[in-house]
């Protein structure tokens with residue numbers, strides 16, 4: 248790592264501590280989640296200075312054997328995320344399900360197929376042009392003793408999401424998308440740091456800052472909910488239309 252890269256990591260760490268200080272942090276006691284802080288800056292230090300694809304590869308390799316939460320012990324495959332490293336649009340769901348755990352790829356089951364179709368038909372982009380990931384990279388199961396059972400999925404727990412957040416945060420910092428679409432309540436609440444329901448959070452852009460990069464985040468209902476209740480498709484359609492309009496607007500400004 249060059250001196251410039253090291254200085255950037257130190258600047259980011261200083262900015263992070265200042266931000267925590269503004270929130271009321273007076274010191275970093277031993278009980279504070281030090282592993283989370285260390286993981287966040289370790290992930291950053293390992294990838295800073297690389298091109299986007301190389302940085303994502305490096306991050307992937309660094310965490311492929313991750314055991315930072317109990318999900319690491321029961322996963323079949325680590326599901327890092329996939330798509331264009333230069334994506335203008337990123338999708339984030341809550342975590343891998345059965346099909347994703349079997350293949351190591353995000354959103355490839357029935358809900359994923361619906362998402363892919365909606366991306367292509369409503370936003371007018373190909374799946375390969377966007378980036379798709381999850382808050383947690385390993386399959387949360389209701390009964391971890393039955394990893395080959397379909398329908399054994401559950402939402403990730405808060406501790407699991409906290410342990411995994413440094414990875415998706417770094418993915419966002421590397422890719423620097425213009426827009427992030429949060430799929431479902433769990434992902435929306437985790438990224439927007441809110442307890443509000445999905446219908447309060449969706450239908451509008453929330454501006455977030457990732458290490459100095461401003462991103463417009465929009466939440467929508469999870470594609471899986473459209474499988475159970477096709478009436479939910481209208482929410483995806485409305486939110487995706489907003490994404491499409493914003494992408495068009497910003498590309499004409501370039």
Ligand code: SF4
Nearest residue numbers: 313315316319385411
């Ligand atoms: S879910 Fe995330 S933090 Fe937990 S073991 Fe998997 S990669 Fe590590």
